[in-house]
Amino acid sequence: MRGFINYLTGIVRGVWSLVLGMMVTGKYFFSPWKIVTQQYPENRKKLVMYDRFRGEVIMPHNANNEHKCTGCGICEINCPNGTIEVISKQILLDDGKKKRALDKHIYRLGMCTFCALCVKTCPSDALTFSQEFEHAVFNRAQLNKILNKEGSTLMKGVE
Amino acid sequence: MEEDVLLDLEKEEYIINMGPQHPSTHGVLRLVLSLKGEIVKNIEPHCGYIHRGIEKMCEKLTYQQIIHLTDRLDYLSAMINNEAVCLCVENALQIEVPERVKYIRTIMDELQRIASHQLWWCSFGMDLGGLTCFFYGLRDREKVLDIFEESIGSRLILSYYTPGGLMNDIHPNFQKNVKKFIKYFRKILPEYDQLLTGNVIMQERCKGVGFLSKEDAINYGVTGPSGRGSGFSCDIRKHAPYGVYDKVDFKEILFNEGDTFARYQVRMFEMRESMKIIEQLIDNIPEGDYTAKMKPIIKLPEGEYYQRVEACRGEFGVYIESKGEKYPYRLKLRSPNFSNLSALNAIAKNQKIADLVAIGASLDYVIPDIDR
Numbered sequence: 001m002r003g004f005i006n007y008l009t010g011i012v013r014g015v016w017s018l019v020l021g022m023m024v025t026g027k028y029f030f031s032p033w034k035i036v037t038q039q040y041p042e043n044r045k046k047l048v049m050y051d052r053f054r055g056e057v058i059m060p061h062n063a064n065n066e067h068k069c070t071g072c073g074i075c076e077i078n079c080p081n082g083t084i085e086v087i088s089k090q091i092l093l094d095d096g097k098k099k100r101a102l103d104k105h106i107y108r109l110g111m112c113t114f115c116a117l118c119v120k121t122c123p124s125d126a127l128t129f130s131q132e133f134e135h136a137v138f139n140r141a142q143l144n145k146i147l148n149k150e151g152s153t154l155m156k157g158v159e
Numbered sequence: 160m161e162e163d164v165l166l167d168l169e170k171e172e173y174i175i176n177m178g179p180q181h182p183s184t185h186g187v188l189r190l191v192l193s194l195k196g197e198i199v200k201n202i203e204p205h206c207g208y209i210h211r212g213i214e215k216m217c218e219k220l221t222y223q224q225i226i227h228l229t230d231r232l233d234y235l236s237a238m239i240n241n242e243a244v245c246l247c248v249e250n251a252l253q254i255e256v257p258e259r260v261k262y263i264r265t266i267m268d269e270l271q272r273i274a275s276h277q278l279w280w281c282s283f284g285m286d287l288g289g290l291t292c293f294f295y296g297l298r299d300r301e302k303v304l305d306i307f308e309e310s311i312g313s314r315l316i317l318s319y320y321t322p323g324g325l326m327n328d329i330h331p332n333f334q335k336n337v338k339k340f341i342k343y344f345r346k347i348l349p350e351y352d353q354l355l356t357g358n359v360i361m362q363e364r365c366k367g368v369g370f371l372s373k374e375d376a377i378n379y380g381v382t383g384p385s386g387r388g389s390g391f392s393c394d395i396r397k398h399a400p401y402g403v404y405d406k407v408d409f410k411e412i413l414f415n416e417g418d419t420f421a422r423y424q425v426r427m428f429e430m431r432e433s434m435k436i437i438e439q440l441i442d443n444i445p446e447g448d449y450t451a452k453m454k455p456i457i458k459l460p461e462g463e464y465y466q467r468v469e470a471c472r473g474e475f476g477v478y479i480e481s482k483g484e485k486y487p488y489r490l491k492l493r494s495p496n497f498s499n500l501s502a503l504n505a506i507a508k509n510q511k512i513a514d515l516v517a518i519g520a521s522l523d524y525v526i527p528d529i530d531r
Contacts, residue, residue: 014359024354025291036298052330054312080224115227115318116326121455129312 049131059147068126071102075118110143186526233528236471238271247466248322259447265402269433274303275471286520324450365420369518379502383473388422390415395469422521496528
């Protein structure tokens with residue numbers, strides 16, 4: 001007799017545990033305002049990333065097409081994957097002296113692991129992260145980017 | 160068929176491949192199972208499908224650069240893996256990091272542990288056939304990842320710690336958001352229990368399944384929640400405290416049953432303990448620098464250094480042998496999942512093949528950590 005009662009209570013307990021679980025799912029089923037799903041491609045315009053978000057490395061330019069990169073190559077040394085390649089050139093100053101300047105700052109997005117060492121170690125804060133996160137392109141070659149714009153020069157006051 | 164052929168088939172073991180592309184192995188793990196009917200007689204794990212040679216790669220990287228590779232071992236406890244390398248380098252250089260750094264690191268570690276255990280809960284439910292768990296767990300994990308994203312900039316592969324301190328200071332909203340999350344998660348965690356822990360189907364599938372004795376846990380080096388489910392007291396946070404774990408009050412969760420359900424329970428209670436640790440620290444973060452003064456090129460003095468930390472899945476150790484250069488001569492990583500996997504044969508022998516999925520889910524292995 002006792003075995004039979006245990007058997008019955010076991011069934012009741014089992015069914016009750018399922019009901020308890022269904023109460024949780026039912027709670028969310030009947031309160032749709034608690035749904036947290038984002039309609040991603042539709043909300044693209046409203047979607048704002050945090051300011052520290054590591055999107056991709058960019059080199060900010062001001063209105064006069066000037067950047068802060070001196071072409072020292074510290075970011076290239078610090079990069080663990082060979083993502084960055086800095087090609088510098090020698091320019092003649094007005095007083096006849098030669099000075100190193102940036103020719104091309106090549107950034108290969110496909111190899112980047114977003115460890116932020118280049119941004120962190122840059123002595124003149126020339127690099128930052130953008131909030132861009134949609135990196136997909138149709139052609140792999142498009143992932144190799146030149147960060148300095150054409151005809152850009154070094155900002156005054158940056159050594 | 161003729162009778163003697165049938166007899167032969169009964170005697171022979173049936174070999175089946177589970178993985179490398181199997182949803183319940185959580186990655187590219189291949190288990191070669193010898194079956195007799197549906198009883199598992201032997202398990203032979205084949206590792207190496209995601210081997211990247213991280214230990215060898217580290218020999219050509221500076222100590223700051225090594226950090227970002229340790230993210231990619233056990234990507235669910237990236238923060239804690241980073242800390243192991245940082246602590247090892249700091250101990251070798253005998254640098255005292257600021258108190259603020261220690262507090263922030265401990266809070267971040269515990270947040271990472273909560274996030275990891277949440278994902279484990281998701282996949283545990285999903286492996287046993289409850290897809291609802293997966294959605295609910297990920298919904299709450301998103302809130303932790305948002306906290307990370309605001310302060311650090313990345314969500315999964317964090318690279319937040321550097322030798323000597325942190326990459327950047329915490330966001331001004333950090334404390335407010337963490338408190339908000341703790342309040343929210345305290346309310347939501349009983350729902351997890353209501354949904355899955357009390358569920359009769361889940362209990363039937365877990366209780367008494369996959370027994371691992373304390374002796375076996377010690378012999379195989381099963382650490383972390385899986386080891387503590389067998390009564391093996393192995394919490395590095397208690398036994399060899401780092402950070403500010405010696406200043407906070409928390410319990411080491413121990414269960415003596417050693418079955419799948421015990422391993423489940425350890426993790427559920429650990430989430431509560433992690434919240435307790437965070438609550439004690441979050442209001443007391445001291446002011447100060449977020450990094451100690453470090454030279455741009457770190458050269459460790461000649462010698463051997465070892466540091467172990469409590470990662471989400473067990474003891475994670477970093478062994479560095481230095482010849483006095485800016486690169487390590489040899490870097491060995493002791494990953495918890497590799498040792499935990501080695502016990503799988505002992506646990507799942509003579510169990511049903513369906514229970515192997517539950518056992519694997521309770522061991523919670525992350526394959527990139529096994530292969531490195």
